[in-house]
Amino acid sequence: MKKIGKYIVVLLVIAIFGGTFAYLYKRSKPKEKLYQELVAEKGTIVKSTVLTGKIQPRDEVNIKPQISGIVAELYKEAGQSVKQGEIIAKLKVIPDMSQLSSAQSRVRLAEVNLEQAKTNYKREKELWDKSLVSADEFEKVQQALSQAQEEYSAAKESLEIVRDGVSSSNASGSSTLVRSTISGLILDVPVKVGNSVTMSNTFNDGTTIATVANMDDLIFDGNIDETEVGRISLGLPVTITVGALQDVTLDATLEYIAPKATESNGTNLFEIKASVTVPKGVNIRSGYSANAEIVLDKAEDVVTLQESAIQWEGDSTYVFVQGPAGYERKDVVTGLSDGVSIEIKSGISAGDKVRGSEIISKKK
Numbered sequence: 001m002k003k004i005g006k007y008i009v010v011l012l013v014i015a016i017f018g019g020t021f022a023y024l025y026k027r028s029k030p031k032e033k034l035y036q037e038l039v040a041e042k043g044t045i046v047k048s049t050v051l052t053g054k055i056q057p058r059d060e061v062n063i064k065p066q067i068s069g070i071v072a073e074l075y076k077e078a079g080q081s082v083k084q085g086e087i088i089a090k091l092k093v094i095p096d097m098s099q100l101s102s103a104q105s106r107v108r109l110a111e112v113n114l115e116q117a118k119t120n121y122k123r124e125k126e127l128w129d130k131s132l133v134s135a136d137e138f139e140k141v142q143q144a145l146s147q148a149q150e151e152y153s154a155a156k157e158s159l160e161i162v163r164d165g166v167s168s169s170n171a172s173g174s175s176t177l178v179r180s181t182i183s184g185l186i187l188d189v190p191v192k193v194g195n196s197v198t199m200s201n202t203f204n205d206g207t208t209i210a211t212v213a214n215m216d217d218l219i220f221d222g223n224i225d226e227t228e229v230g231r232i233s234l235g236l237p238v239t240i241t242v243g244a245l246q247d248v249t250l251d252a253t254l255e256y257i258a259p260k261a262t263e264s265n266g267t268n269l270f271e272i273k274a275s276v277t278v279p280k281g282v283n284i285r286s287g288y289s290a291n292a293e294i295v296l297d298k299a300e301d302v303v304t305l306q307e308s309a310i311q312w313e314g315d316s317t318y319v320f321v322q323g324p325a326g327y328e329r330k331d332v333v334t335g336l337s338d339g340v341s342i343e344i345k346s347g348i349s350a351g352d353k354v355r356g357s358e359i360i361s362k363k364k
Helices: 002-028 097-129 135-164 168-173
Strands: 031-039 041-057 060-063 069-074 087-092 177-179 184-188 210-213 218-225 237-242 249-257 262-264 267-277 288-306 311-313 316-323 326-337 341-346 353-363
Touching: 041 326, 041 341, 097 135, 218 249, 218 288, 237 267, 288 326
Parallel strands: none
Antiparallel strands: 031 353, 041 218, 041 288, 060 210, 069 087, 087 177, 184 210, 218 267, 237 249, 237 288, 249 267, 262 267, 288 341, 311 316, 316 326, 316 353, 326 341
16 A cells, blocks of 8 residues: 555656646747738728817807997897897987086077077068168078077987987987897897997997897808928818717818917927818808818828738838748838828738738747
């Protein structure tokens, strides 16, 4: 029994050493590298840049009052259409007390002068009828009466303007009525009935009653980096995608490139604008965030390959092409790249199988 136990121990020791040796031998063997197999194909390479910006109307106008006062009535609200000259709001004038007092005094004085002129005219008319005064004297009295009547009318209109902001003879052109200066869509009405508003002057920009824009004429406004601005030109087609509208793309045309850069976080950016064509049935709101794709270069019907297969050695580029004896190195001349695929100008042909990047490691 003792001998059998010894044999068992020896066999266990031999098994342990054998297993360890086999494991170490297996670990020491070189690994076989497997690579992705790529195929060169005919296709189109498009080099483009994507910009962020906003969709906004070309013409956006702030409607301001011609006088200062209080908003008495609002006839329109945001989202409604308005025509040029259409009334948006009505104001109530708060008159200046010194101007009001002066206007009232002028009316009283004009009224006294008019009554005196009427009395003089009546007296001269009676004498004229009896041929007791000359025509020249009677005409002077007539003229004085006409002047007194005109002065009284002017004084009354002046009082109405100071007190009410409008005269009875010019009610249609009242400055208390705030009218739209363009036709379009009302984007915002930032005031409410009862708010005080001021007219614009040298020291005050004035209160905005409403913001109106023509939503049939939209532009994309964005910025492009200085490294790419030299590769674009006016008239280039632009593809617009709006984040708020899924599966909707808009066609646009580049119409403006800023001649001067603005600095943002250490980067020089140039403003660009593109006129946007909106299809029927698509509702675009002012201020939508959007992306604009501009094609910088294009190579059509060329041999293309995934850029990950390209190897660099100094100034030369090469790939490994599958041959009878395995993958063989071939120098290639590359062209345009879109960051994923690259144009192959020479070195390989469409249909050639090329070694790509390593995908897995496997022991032999």
